[in-house]
Amino acid sequence: ILLVFLTGFILLRSPLFEVRNIKVHGNQLLEEGKIISLSEIATGSNIFKIDLAEAKDKLKLIPLVKEARVTRSLPATVVIVIEERIPVGILPTGEGFIEVDGEGIYLRKASVGTPGLPLVTGVEFSLPSPGDVIAADGLKEALAIINELDADTVAVLSEVNIGHDGQIKLYTMQGVQCRFGLAENIREKGEIFTGLLTELRSALDRVNYIDLSSVDKPVVYYKV
Numbered sequence: 001i002l003l004v005f006l007t008g009f010i011l012l013r014s015p016l017f018e019v020r021n022i023k024v025h026g027n028q029l030l031e032e033g034k035i036i037s038l039s040e041i042a043t044g045s046n047i048f049k050i051d052l053a054e055a056k057d058k059l060k061l062i063p064l065v066k067e068a069r070v071t072r073s074l075p076a077t078v079v080i081v082i083e084e085r086i087p088v089g090i091l092p093t094g095e096g097f098i099e100v101d102g103e104g105i106y107l108r109k110a111s112v113g114t115p116g117l118p119l120v121t122g123v124e125f126s127l128p129s130p131g132d133v134i135a136a137d138g139l140k141e142a143l144a145i146i147n148e149l150d151a152d153t154v155a156v157l158s159e160v161n162i163g164h165d166g167q168i169k170l171y172t173m174q175g176v177q178c179r180f181g182l183a184e185n186i187r188e189k190g191e192i193f194t195g196l197l198t199e200l201r202s203a204l205d206r207v208n209y210i211d212l213s214s215v216d217k218p219v220v221y222y223k224v
Contacts, residue, residue: 016075017047023073026082029064035080038062039070047072055080063107063131088146089120089160091134093127102147104134116155118146118170122162138162141183145170148186153194167213172197174204181213192218 022041024032039055052070059068059082067083087099090110099110099117106128112119120143125136142160145168149157159171170178170193178193189212196210200220211219 019043019045019047019050019076019078021077022080023077024080024082027084029084029087030062030082035059035062035082039080041070041078041080047074047076047078050078061131063105087117088143088154090114090117091120091123091125091139095127098127100134100139100143102143104136104139104143106130106132106134116151118154118157119159120146120162121159122164138166141166141168144183145180145186145190149190150194153190153197156197176204176207177209179209179211179213181215185215188215196220 019041020043022036022039022043024035027035038061039059041050041055050072052072055070056068059065059070059080064084065082066085069081071079071081073079085101085103085105085107087107087110088102089100090097090112091100097110097112097119099107100120101107108130110117120139123136123139123142125134125139128134139162142162145160146154146157156172156174157170158173159169161169161171163169166182168180168183170180172178176197180189180193192212192215193210196218197204200207206222208221208223211221
């Protein structure tokens with residue numbers, strides 16, 4: 001019994017087990033300092049007194065954090081591993097613009113013109129708090145298209161528009177309109193769209209719009 005108490009005393013009081021390093025892995029969008037600050041883990045604390053579960057819960061309150069893991073690396077290091085939510089689109093609001101991930105979660109305020117983040121228009125919603133899911137008709141379909149198109153195609157998109165009838169239109173940075181139709185056969189339509197953009201590269205200024213509403217009959221309409 002004395003040995004147990006002595007061991008506990010050493011572990012909880014020895015300077016050897018005071019936190020000297022806090023390492024953060026997996027973050028690309030969030031600053032390391034902000035993550036450490038919000039975890040409320042402080043250097044100088046006894047490593048065995050840190051509540052790892054509580055620190056994890058605090059980190060998961062950050063909208064950009066999808067998952068977090070906090071572990072001890074004895075004798076004096078705490079390791080934080082972050083899995084971030086990745087923004088895929090931008091939504092206009094009455095107060096500006098916001099970023100959303102592939103699940104429709106409000107991540108943070110944004111500005112338009114970010115490469116790889118097309119503007120999603122045609123959806124109506126009430127702005128929730130950061131970290132909450134946005135409830136809007138058509139948003140799920142718009143995000144499904146962005147998620148399933150290849151990265152090179154998404155990179156040239158400026159806008160994804162959802163019509164009241166569920167018909168979707170894509171617009172490229174060069175101003176080319178693609179009448180995508182319903183959110184179905186997305187990968188196949190995406191491959192056709194990418195191929196047409198490559199094939200028509202030298203004549204895009206003469207294209208009125210591309211119609212992919214029928215995946216079996218893609219049509220390119222030229223300006224008169």
